[in-house]
Amino acid sequence: MTGSPRGSQKARDTLEYLRDNISSGAWAVGDLIPKEPELMELIGVGKSTVREAVRSLATFGMLQTVPGVGTFVRARTPVSTILTEFLVDHDLEEVLVYRRSLEIEAAQHAAVNRSEEQLVLLRDAFARSHGGAAAIDRCDQSSTPGSFHLLIVEASGSKLLLDLYLGVISVLQKASADGRVILGTTPETMHLDHEAVLKAIEARDVRNAAHSMALHVDRDLGLRTDMLEFSPQTERATSLIDAGYDPGQSEL
Known part of the structure; x- marks a missing residue:
C-alpha cells in the first residue's frame, strides 16, 4: 500500500x-x-x-x-483460502469425497452440539430452500451466510471444521461455475433429504444425522462426466442401507 x-x-x-x-x-x-x-x-x-x-x-x-x-x-482465519489453493491441484472426485466426509462429520456433531437458537435458524433455512429451482441453487451455494449446509457446519461447534469446509466448498463452487461439477438431484429429493437431516439434528440423533447426510451428499453433487450413469442411489448409499439404515426412520 x-x-x-x-x-x-x-x-x-x-x-x-x-x-x-x-x-x-x-x-x-x-x-x-x-x-x-x-x-x-x-x-x-x-x-x-x-x-x-x-x-x-x-x-x-x-x-x-x-x-x-x-x-x-466468512471465516475466522485465512485457513480456508490456503486450503482452497491447495485443493485446486487435486482431483475433483477426491475433493467431493473430502466434502462428503466433512458434511457427515458436521451433521453428527450438530446433532450433539446444536443450540436451540441454531435449530431455529436451520428450520428457517429449510423453509426458505423449499421452492422449486431456488432450492437447487442453495445447495450449490453452501458457503452463503444462512444457507442450510453452512448452518449445520456452524452448529457442529468446530471452528476448524468450519474453516476446512469453506475451503472445500470454494473449490467446488468454482468447478460448478466452470461446468465441471453439477447437481444430480431434483428439488423434491433435496427437500426430503434436508428434512431428514433436520429431523435427525432436532432429535439429537447422531446415527440418523450421519446416515441422512451421507445419502444426501451422495446424490446432490457430482462430476459432469459421471452424470450419464448418475442415479439417486449410489453404491455408497446402498451399502449404508444394507448395513441396517432404515430410511423410514427419517421419513424419506
Missing part, C-alpha cells in the same frame, strides 16, 4: 481492528460487520482505508461482500 507512513499505519490499524474482531468471535461467522460509516467512526479513518482493509480480508477469504446487503464474516 502506498502513501505516507501515517497513512500506512492507519491502514495497518484498520486491518488489525477488523481481523481481531473476526478472529476473537466478536463478529461471528455469518454475521454482518458494521456498515462503512460506522467503521470509519469506530476506527477514526477514511472511507478508502476501510474499503482497502475489507478488500484485503475478502481476498484472504475472511469476509464476503454481498451487493445491496453488506459484508459478512
Whole structure:
C-alpha cells in the first residue's frame, strides 16, 4: 500500500481492528460487520482505508461482500483460502469425497452440539430452500451466510471444521461455475433429504444425522462426466442401507 507512513499505519490499524474482531468471535461467522460509516467512526479513518482493509480480508477469504446487503464474516482465519489453493491441484472426485466426509462429520456433531437458537435458524433455512429451482441453487451455494449446509457446519461447534469446509466448498463452487461439477438431484429429493437431516439434528440423533447426510451428499453433487450413469442411489448409499439404515426412520 502506498502513501505516507501515517497513512500506512492507519491502514495497518484498520486491518488489525477488523481481523481481531473476526478472529476473537466478536463478529461471528455469518454475521454482518458494521456498515462503512460506522467503521470509519469506530476506527477514526477514511472511507478508502476501510474499503482497502475489507478488500484485503475478502481476498484472504475472511469476509464476503454481498451487493445491496453488506459484508459478512466468512471465516475466522485465512485457513480456508490456503486450503482452497491447495485443493485446486487435486482431483475433483477426491475433493467431493473430502466434502462428503466433512458434511457427515458436521451433521453428527450438530446433532450433539446444536443450540436451540441454531435449530431455529436451520428450520428457517429449510423453509426458505423449499421452492422449486431456488432450492437447487442453495445447495450449490453452501458457503452463503444462512444457507442450510453452512448452518449445520456452524452448529457442529468446530471452528476448524468450519474453516476446512469453506475451503472445500470454494473449490467446488468454482468447478460448478466452470461446468465441471453439477447437481444430480431434483428439488423434491433435496427437500426430503434436508428434512431428514433436520429431523435427525432436532432429535439429537447422531446415527440418523450421519446416515441422512451421507445419502444426501451422495446424490446432490457430482462430476459432469459421471452424470450419464448418475442415479439417486449410489453404491455408497446402498451399502449404508444394507448395513441396517432404515430410511423410514427419517421419513424419506
